[in-house]
Amino acid sequence: xxxxxxxxxxNLVSLIDQFGYxxxxxxxxxSNRSQPPVLATMIVxxxxxxxxxxxxxxxxxxxxxxxxxxxxxIHKVTIQDAQGSNHSLSRYYAMWNKPRPESSTIDSKxxxxxxxxxxKRELYRELASAAESGWxxxxxxxxxxxxxxxxxxxxxxxxDLNAFLLKMELDIAFLANLVGESSTASHFTEAAxxxxxxxxxxxxxxxxxxxxxxxxxxxxxxxxxxKWEDLxxxxxxxxxxxxxLWTENSCSDNNITTQKVVQSLMSSxxxxxxxxxxxxxxxxxxxxxxxxxxxLQHIIIEGLLRSGLEEARTLAKDIAIRWLRTNYVTYxxxxxxxxxxxxxxxxxxxxxxxxMSQTGFGWSNGVVLALLEEFGxxxxxxxxx
Ligand SMILES: *[C@@H]1O[C@H](CO)[C@@H](O)[C@H](O)[C@H]1NC(C)=O
Ligand SMILES: *[C@@H]1O[C@H](CO)[C@@H](O)[C@H](O)[C@H]1NC(C)=O
Ligand SMILES: *[C@@H]1O[C@H](CO)[C@@H](O)[C@H](O)[C@H]1NC(C)=O
Ligand SMILES: *[C@@H]1O[C@H](CO)[C@@H](O)[C@H](O)[C@H]1NC(C)=O
Ligand SMILES: *[C@@H]1O[C@H](CO)[C@@H](O)[C@H](O)[C@H]1NC(C)=O
Numbered sequence: 322x323x324x325x326x327x328x329x330x331x332n333l334v335s336l337i338d339q340f341g342y343x344x345x346x347x348x349x350x351x352s353n354r355s356q357p358p359v360l361a362t363m364i365v366x367x368x369x370x371x372x373x374x375x376x377x378x379x380x381x382x383x384x385x386x387x388x389x390x391x392x393x394x395i396h397k398v399t400i401q402d403a404q405g406s407n408h409s410l411s412r413y414y415a416m417w418n419k420p421r422p423e424s425s426t427i428d429s430k431x432x433x434x435x436x437x438x439x440x441k442r443e444l445y446r447e448l449a450s451a452a453e454s455g456w457x458x459x460x461x462x463x464x465x466x467x468x469x470x471x472x473x474x475x476x477x478x479x480x481d482l483n484a485f486l487l488k489m490e491l492d493i494a495f496l497a498n499l500v501g502e503s504s505t506a507s508h509f510t511e512a513a514x515x516x517x518x519x520x521x522x523x524x525x526x527x528x529x530x531x532x533x534x535x536x537x538x539x540x541x542x543x544x545x546x547x548k549w550e551d552l553x554x555x556x557x558x559x560x561x562x563x564x565x566l567w568t569e570n571s572c573s574d575n576n577i578t579t580q581k582v583v584q585s586l587m588s589s590x591x592x593x594x595x596x597x598x599x600x601x602x603x604x605x606x607x608x609x610x611x612x613x614x615x616x617l618q619h620i621i622i623e624g625l626l627r628s629g630l631e632e633a634r635t636l637a638k639d640i641a642i643r644w645l646r647t648n649y650v651t652y653x654x655x656x657x658x659x660x661x662x663x664x665x666x667x668x669x670x671x672x673x674x675x676x677m678s679q680t681g682f683g684w685s686n687g688v689v690l691a692l693l694e695e696f697g698x699x700x701x702x703x704x705x706x
Contacts, residue, residue, distance in 0.1 A: 323367065323370065323371050326363070327376055329363070330360065330363055330364055330367060331376075331379075332347065333360050333363075334360075334383040337360075337383035337384075337386050338383060338386075340352060341387075341389075342355040342391075343356055343360055343387065350422035350423065353415060354415035354417055354449050354452060354453040355391075355453055356453060356455065357454065357455050357481065357482065357485055358387060358391060358482075358485050360380075361488070361489040361492035361496070362489070362492055364376065364384070365495060365496065368496070374500065380496070381493070381497060381500065381502070384493050384496070385493070387489075388486075388489060388509075391411045391482075391486055391489075392486075395414045395475075396411050396412060397411060398537065398547065399547070400478070400523055400537075400546065402549045403549055406522070408519035410478045410516075410519050410520075410523060412474075413453045413454045413482060414446075414474075414475045415446055415449035415450040415452070417445065417449040418445050418446045419442070420432070420445055428448055431448070431469055432470070434470060435470060446475065447473055447474050447475060448472055451472055451474045453474075454479065454482070456599070457674075458472065458606040458608060459606050459607075459609050460602040460604050460609050461534065461555075461561070461599075461608065462474045462477065466602045466604045469606075476538070477535065477536055477537070477555075478523065478524075478534065478535040478537065479534055480520075480524050480562055481561040481564040483516060483519070483524070484567065484568050487513055487516045487517060487520065487568045488568045490509045490510075490516060491510075491568070494506045494507075497509065520532065522549070523549060524554070524565075526556075529556065531558065531589075532562050532563075533555050533556060533562060534554070534555040534559070534561070535554055536555060537553070558589040558591055558600070558601055559599065560598065560599045561617070563586055563621050563624065564624070565624075566579070566621065567621070567624035568624075576630060579628040579630050579633055580630065580632065583633050586636065589601075593613070593643075593664040593665050594643060594665060595613065595644070595663070595664040595666060595667045595669070596613040596618050596643050597617060597640060597664065598610045598611055598613055598665075599617065604673075605674075606673055607661065607672075607674030607675075609673065611671075612661045612664070612671040612673065613644075613661065613663075613671070614671075615644075615682070615687070615688040616684055618640060618688060619688045619691060621640065622637045638696055641692045641696050641699070642699050644662075644689075645693070645699070646667055647662050647664070647668060648662070648685065648689050650668040651668050651669065655670070655680075657680035657681060658681060658686055658689075660678060660679045660682040660684075660685060
């Protein structure tokens with residue numbers, strides 16, 4: 322469906338032309354927040370299949386704009402590492418301080434326990450920023466996982482956002498080279514190297530073998546520069562801690578890192594009978610335990626494959642089989658694909674959150690197709706639990 326794929330990309334590019342970023346959704350009331358930036362990777366994938374250079378030429382200016390959006394103003398944070406080097410990383414930050422229009426009643430009710438309008442406005446921004454991240458809602462963004470009013474999305478440097486931006490920078494360099502814009506290409510190659518360094522310095526935790534979200538606190542700032550502190554890495558295991566596997570890693574000790582990360586994923590508790598859980602906290606929020614969502618299964622599986630390590634491939638296939646089996650068995654049982662699954666048992670779809678679990682889902686279908694394309698119908702995939 323190359324024409325459909327190009328049509329989707331062309332629509333997203335036109336949103337950037339008009340607003341400067343990809344909206345959270347193509348509706349007027351989503352125009353004050355973005356979404357995880359994966360447009361560049363979509364263009365590279367389409368180019369890879371079609372060789373369409375016109376699409377590349379048409380999209381490149383929009384990608385530069387989108388990159389600027391994530392690397393300027395309130396989205397950009399400068400942080401100084403333990404050795405005194407400064408790094409730039411990015412965060413989610415909705416340009417919105419009112420209830421989300423699509424969930425106005427619920428947000429007003431959530432904020433009603435807060436004493437004054439200033440605190441309410443701050444919370445509305447944090448909730449909209451969590452929606453911008455895609456993880457709405459999750460203990461990942463909360464200082465107290467039982468209390469949604471402690472959502473603090475804008476105080477966190479997220480591992481996954483910065484891994485997506487690293488991929489965007491590598492992709493822009495690749496696309497710019499294709500159309501002969503070599504100075505743009507070298508600028509973005511350097512930007513990617515800097516972000517890779519920042520990801521390794523600020524997020525990587527060798528003891529855990531994971532990249533960890535980083536909490537910004539006011540006490541660390543001087544002149545708009547945050548000072549890195551070990552204790553502000555969030556030591557909890559989230560599926561997003563493994564997203565950097567998905568971006569090329571140019572480190573020379575790549576294999577050692579990957580071996581560590583594979584071990585860490587296997588012992589983290591996130592790997593469950595039917596796939597990878599988003600977090601280890603069962604809060605009733607839909608981006609928490611016991612739910613697994615399709616894009617994270619896919620990103621982690623692809624990342625493991627990309628390393629080329631035998632043990633990583635074995636784990637990738639193992640996760641794929643768990644996921645395919647539960648998708649298939651649940652489909653047989655309910656007659657539908659589902660947006661999320663309960664990964665603690667085969668054959669159960671997910672729950673929690675603020676709305677009824679949805680069926681039919683594009684990303685569920687897409688991930689199943691991608692896994693079948695990668696692995697075929699695995700011999701050891703039994704079609705019952
Ligand atoms: C498409 O991607 C594959 C795998 O990364 C690569 O080997 C191939 O050269 C790419 N094709 C094009 C046209 O870029
Ligand atoms: C980092 O930024 C601070 C504040 O601007 C500056 O004082 C310091 O010299 C910078 N560090 C390096 C290594 O450039
Ligand atoms: C939403 O964004 C527009 C355009 O940038 C801005 O004028 C408006 O104040 C924003 N709305 C809120 C509630 O922040
Ligand atoms: C976390 O929130 C819950 C629910 O509001 C509350 O009962 C609990 O005391 C809070 N925990 C901490 C450590 O503040
Ligand atoms: C990493 O492992 C792969 C597969 O085992 C091997 O081909 C490659 O040479 C290794 N790379 C390094 C830098 O050791």
